[in-house]
Amino acid sequence: xxxxxxxxxxxxxxxxxxxxxxxxxxxxxxxxxxxxxxxxxxxxxxxxxxxxxxxxxxxxxxxxxxxxxxxxxxxxxxxxxxxxxxxxxxxxxxxxxxxxxxxxxxxxxxxxxxxxxxxxxxxxxxxxxxxxxxxxxxxxxxxxxxxxxxxxxxxxxxxxxxxxxxxxxxxxxxxxxxxxxxxxxxxxxxxxxxxxxxxxxxxxxxxxxxxxxxxxxxxxxxxxxxxxxxxxxxxxxxxxxxxxxxxxxxxxxxxxxxxxxxxxxxxxxx
Numbered sequence: 001x002x003x004x005x006x007x008x009x010x011x012x013x014x015x016x017x018x019x020x021x022x023x024x025x026x027x028x029x030x031x032x033x034x035x036x037x038x039x040x041x042x043x044x045x046x047x048x049x050x051x052x053x054x055x056x057x058x059x060x061x062x063x064x065x066x067x068x069x070x071x072x073x074x075x076x077x078x079x080x081x082x083x084x085x086x087x088x089x090x091x092x093x094x095x096x097x098x099x100x101x102x103x104x105x106x107x108x109x110x111x112x113x114x115x116x117x118x119x120x121x122x123x124x125x126x127x128x129x130x131x132x133x134x135x136x137x138x139x140x141x142x143x144x145x146x147x148x149x150x151x152x153x154x155x156x157x158x159x160x161x162x163x164x165x166x167x168x169x170x171x172x173x174x175x176x177x178x179x180x181x182x183x184x185x186x187x188x189x190x191x192x193x194x195x196x197x198x199x200x201x202x203x204x205x206x207x208x209x210x211x212x213x214x215x216x217x218x219x220x221x222x223x224x225x226x227x228x229x230x231x232x233x234x235x236x237x238x239x240x241x242x243x244x245x246x247x248x249x250x251x252x253x254x255x256x257x258x259x260x261x262x263x264x265x266x267x268x269x270x
Contacts (some may be wrong), residue, residue, distance in 0.1 A: 002252040004149035004176070007036045007080075010226045012214035012242045013048035017056075020046050021070050027244045028078055036246060037149065038081040039074075040210045042226075043098070043157050043182040045085040049217050053135060057088035057096035063109055072107035079105045081147070085180035085210070086115060086156055093137035100154050100180055102145065110147075113154035114139025117162055125186045126219040132158075144172040150251040153205075157181035160195045160209070163202065170203040170264070175254045179209040188223020193235075200229040204258040206249045213240055231257035 009027045013020045024041055046067045047056060059065030063072075067087050075082045082103045088096035091114070098115040116139045118132040142165065144153045153174030159165055160179060169177055177199070183192050188211065200207040206229065213224025227237035228247040231254060238245055258264065 002149060003248055003250050004147075005035065005037045005246055005248050006208055006228070007031060007039045007244055007246050008208070008210045008226045008228075008238065009039065009041045009045075009244045010211060010213045010224055010238050010242055011042055011045055012216060012222075013042070013045050013212060014216060015047065015050040015052075017047055017050075017052075017066060020048070021067065023242075025070075025074060028074060028080070030244075031078070031246070034079070036078075036080055038083065039078075040083040040178055040208060041085040041180065042210050042212045043086040043180040044212065045180070046087055048182070048212065049220060053088045054096060057090045060087050060089045060099075061091075063087070063089070063101045063103075063112070068101065071101070072103055075103045075105055076107040081105055083154075083178050083180065088136070091137070095135060095137040097139055098132075098136050098156060099139075100156055100178075102154070111143055111145035111154065113143040113156070114141070115156040115159065116140065116165065117158045119158040121187075123184055123186050125184055125221065127184070130184075142168045142172065144169055144174050150175040150254075153177040155179045157183060160199060163199065166199045166203050170205055174203075174205055175251045176206040176208060176249055179207060181209060182212040183223045185221040185223050188225065192223055192225060193227070196227055196229050197233045197235060200231055201233045202263065204231045204261065204263070205254060206230060206251065208247070208249065213238075213242055
């Protein structure tokens with residue numbers, strides 16, 4: 001099985017946990033039974049701009065807290081895999097990890113990825129300075145996993161700016177890399193499309209990038225434009241507001257793309 005039908009849920013998440021989870025459930029409920037294989041939600045989909053991140057992290061160590069229990073239930077109820085953007089989760093570090101969880105259609109956790117590159121940057125928007133490392137610890141492991149459709153990889157938001165991560169994912173066999181994100185409006189407008197397309201083209205794989213979208217509070221605005229990019233750099237995308245759409249990736253195209261442009265064979269370490 002190579003075709004994977006993915007529901008991208010582009011959200012304008014806020015500080016109300018229940019409202020955010022209800023949004024995921026509502027979008028999923030609108031899909032016809034059997035029409036979707038996998039659901040992908042953005043980074044920080046469950047809580048955005050809330051000071052309760054650490055309290056949530058202490059409940060989600062094994063993804064069985066108020067977020068994980070709902071996501072697992074939705075996966076079973078609808079018979080779909082769910083890639084749960086990012087949720088804070090305590091680990092051995094002093095601060096939580098920004099962790100992406102993947103749950104299968106039986107509600108079992110099959111993979112998780114801790115965001116490696118934390119967003120510490122100065123952006124010309126109303127927020128100005130972003131210091132993700134003040135609240136989170138960085139992960140250190142590249143994560144690929146097998147699925148019924150092929151081998152999949154995980155990355156989160158700011159990771160898009162680091163091509164070496166995606167090269168490692170490709171070398172571990174990834175045919176599609178899933179990228180939940182909360183790209184700011186300013187950086188997204190300038191760089192989102194070109195980064196998503198470059199990571200797909202240079203590695204001969206699909207990129208499924210699902211972003212936050214819209215005005216979250218007085219200072220935070222995200223870019224939206226969630227997109228599925230083919231190994232050739234072609235793409236389909238959503239607009240800049242909350243919504244959802246089903247995208248289909250034919251992973252059988254991977255071999256064709258890598259045969260036509262065998263850049264992995266031609267790579268030289270200088």
